[in-house]
Amino acid sequence: MEHKLDLQPLALPGLELKRPIIIAGPCSAETEEQTLETARQLAAQGVKIFRAGIWKPRTRPGAFEGVGTVGLPWLKKVKEETGMFVSVEVANAHHVYEALKFGVDMLWIGARTTANPFAVQEVADALTGVDKPVLIKNPVNPDLELWIGAIERVNRAGVKMIGAIHRGFSTYDKTKYRNNPEWQIPIELRRRIPELPIITDPSHISGKSEMIAEISQEAMDLNFNGLIIESHMCPEKAWSDASQQVTPQHLGEIKQNLVVRRSAIGDTPRVTLDELRQKIDSIDKQLLETLKSRMKISEAIGKYKYENNITILQTRRYDEVMNNRRKQAEEVGLSPEFVVKVYEHIHEESINRQNKVMNKELAKK
Template sequence: MKNLKLASKENKARTVVNVSGVEIGGGFTVMAGPCSVESEAQVIETARAVKAAGADMLRGGAFKPRTSPYAFQGLGLNGLKILEKARQETGLPVVTEVLDPRDVSWVAEFADVLQIGTRNMQNFSLLREVGRAGRPVLLKRGMFSTLEEWLNCAEYILSEGNPDVILCERGIRTFESYTRNTLDLSAVPAIHELTHLPIIIDPTHSTGRISLIGPMSLASVAAGADGLLIEVHCRPQEALCDADQALTPAMFADIMGRIRPLKAFMDQLPEQDNFLPQG
């Protein structure tokens, strides 16, 4: 991928994105929280629960891009204020999605990390704007996008002077209908071969099934991912968005109890650049 002037692994040592002391790419980072901000009580309760279970960051959507214009679209500014309060109470840095280039500057006043969702991966005006915002950016892979297209979108952000880009694999659309999307775990070692940027996995949107989130989280650790982005809701049955795929705090705590030991075990294994025969 010769057109990658800034994202290429050849141009820089591995990037570690520091978000208020949390290092993405320097260990294993777990971002957890509700799909959407629904109320102050809901977010605060969930934030406390995910922190107690070992999460490093809080995720939550104040703006929600929905397939239907009649579905819940998020609380907007009020949602951002709720996330800010949750950060103050728990100390967890906040990652939230921004949809419109016109909103970037003021959303950045509340968010520690600006998320670009799959539908906006190739919104080049938005990419340039977050590149100038002075905040780390979490860039989700487009649902129909190749790795090259994804990395070129990261290049847009990097070219505006923002070195802090976190890639997020969230599944791609295939003919398979059992899962919401198809999780491309091969993207993890491939991305590490191609770029210095860190990559995390979203096992929630990629599978859309609670029963698969745990196994895919463990598989992400084994594949070498730099972290996870997981949906957790204090009462999933009441969720206004993605209720069928949100973990309860107890489920999340169980997964966290498996993730950390596996990561510690993987870190003890000898490093190997690739699995090709030597000699």
């Protein structure tokens, strides 16, 4: 299903936002000095759009929730001194009104807000008639329809310069990411709304500064439009999300080393063979991470069976799994024979893992 939206290319006064768009700045505006000095250093690295959190939605009460409106004049000074455009996250109508009053150039809606259609509608209503770029982060949960719904609400309010921010998705499982990228979701968003710019947030996906370059390159390989990266003049002293922020100098190195493959001819984007292969590589990475998680559960099952004197092979359970997967394969349009072969190998490896666990436990006696 494709979605018809009334969209215009992202632009700022005097600045056409061409690929790759780079938005950078601290997770939080902490002090006027920290905000201005970080902006100066980023401007020296060629960054044109400055980001800073003014209102910070935190998971637990008592955490630093941003300086609030008092920080907006600092952003105004950033514009005046460096010539950079400034952007902030908004979560309600009050945030929108305050940000616009202080001349903020670009707004974004955060992941927690996107997950709440009532909150998105409040922000959309406040944005009625606003001719500024508005970026919409994916919801915290991997729900593409919820993400598209937020984009549609903002567009129906008359906002035409809209972009999506891919910041990864929360998961209970432990992985190397803070938020799993689930690249297939923004890829599907691109398929459904081809004209919608997608900007990746490697800071929130990784949670680690050392992974930002890798994820940034992956986003470029997938032909996404830009990056929004958290950068602090002194990350180790940051008041929030210190581990995922890079110095402006480090950001400059990441920018310089990015390989940006351009595949557009004229105004019509064209998908190349390399881009399709990059998409396959990204999905394969996710498959391997998922298989890794599955095998860890198999090992836990092996330990449970050992402790409770249960045999490894449970024929009834195996038949139940295979019958269910065969049925599920048909429902999603896959060949049942292909899926059965895949699960035969998965089951074989699961048995091997459980056998190793049992032998290891037995050797302890």
